[in-house]
Amino acid sequence: MLEKSLTSIIKLKVRFHECDPLNIVWHGNYLKYFEEGREAFGREHGISYLDARAKGYATPIVKSVCEHKLPLTYSDTFEVYTHFENTEAAKMIFNYKIFKSGELVATGQTIQVFLDENRELALNNPQFFLDWKKKMKLI
Amino acid sequence: MLEKSLTSIIKLKVRFHECDPLNIVWHGNYLKYFEEGREAFGREHGISYLDARAKGYATPIVKSVCEHKLPLTYSDTFEVYTHFENTEAAKMIFNYKIFKSGELVATGQTIQVFLDENRELALNNPQFFLDWKKKMKLI
């Protein structure tokens, strides 16, 4: 299945300092979990922050969304599924799902753009990204 | 103008530890700015986390969105506009706008629900919230 090649899964554990006075993970920390998922995806599939950087591009986040279904509490173990969503636009879109014991805890999305060495927005997909897509059989 | 009574404005300064290797504020930190804006709104208008808590309710975030138009860099001063969006549902919706020198830097939204003392979701608006809405001439 093609899908599978575009997903990365990591297992994490809630740390004490990530929890708030409600004894649950503070909502903003999910963006850190998404980032860990995205980084794992990048390392696994050869499209990491450092790969982009080596080609002269920064890939800042321009949009992030997180929806919470269930809380995570201290010492919970959970899985972050990071899935690459293919699009023709000069963007990187990742969708996330967090599961705890098989139950859906949260979903999310991040959208990144490409900035060249002058910090100008790339309107077209950079060559290295097109090459990667070809390798992944996405174009 | 009614609008104005539902908006709160705070002025913040980017701190060193909020910036990432791109020398801009790490995207997840905007949720901290939104929280500061929401807390300022709550204190200003009498609908804070502690007000809800005193009535036996927790108000966890179930959704957050952030869109970035321009970066914030170290030592930038900026303003967070927090605006309460009225809805009939048993939810608190806040919309955020961040400006730097008059330019729009980011927009965002958070949605909160009410959990009672048994951590059960309140399907109807809690009385204290209805009272507050009346006071604010929203119902």
Add this chain to the structure above:
Amino acid sequence: MLEKSLTSIIKLKVRFHECDPLNIVWHGNYLKYFEEGREAFGREHGISYLDARAKGYATPIVKSVCEHKLPLTYSDTFEVYTHFENTEAAKMIFNYKIFKSGELVATGQTIQVFLDENRELALNNPQFFLDWKKKMKLI
């Protein structure tokens, strides 16, 4: 060797959001690494935050120290050595060493006290802690 039974080692990777504009891990984040080391020690040796909590005690940090020898940069892999230091006082002392490729990156220490259910400072070692020390052949 007794020493070994009092040390716990974890392997971590520097995450993007932990790095600052100098492109190194922001110094305050080392306290998070120490916490991860301490938590791993607690789980491994049966003296975790949750174990203390189950016995009615909170164990807040009253002192922390961190000294930096070398920087950690994005995507570095490193090891946190957490070592329990035995003392007669009603305190938990942990010493930390962080290594990257065999080189010492940082050292640190945290000191925790015991607060009972009324948040009063325990002047003597709680029974559960003495029991644990006995089990560990420390007294």
Add this chain to the structure above:
Amino acid sequence: MLEKSLTSIIKLKVRFHECDPLNIVWHGNYLKYFEEGREAFGREHGISYLDARAKGYATPIVKSVCEHKLPLTYSDTFEVYTHFENTEAAKMIFNYKIFKSGELVATGQTIQVFLDENRELALNNPQFFLDWKKKMKLI
């Protein structure tokens, strides 16, 4: 009094996301408060991170210490006193005191060194720092 010219005071408010499940500020967040104090000192006295940077120097922290006397809880207002400690060594030493309603909450210290543009440790005080000391009547 000379002392006074070497101290900077800021007023802060505990934010929700800074508190942990014990409902107190997580100990590592005090290093953020110290940083805010240090930055305020730098802006007030012309010796900020950006001033050093403009002269070609980075000033990483090589040691930090924090001792806690009393907890800070959500929505507490407190003051951070940042005091510059003069030393002949090529270092910047700051001492911190945090007060809440006149009571001492925490004390701390940070030590910074100077790295030149090649990230080499400066063994002697950089000229811009000596100039600043003269201006402050410290040498």
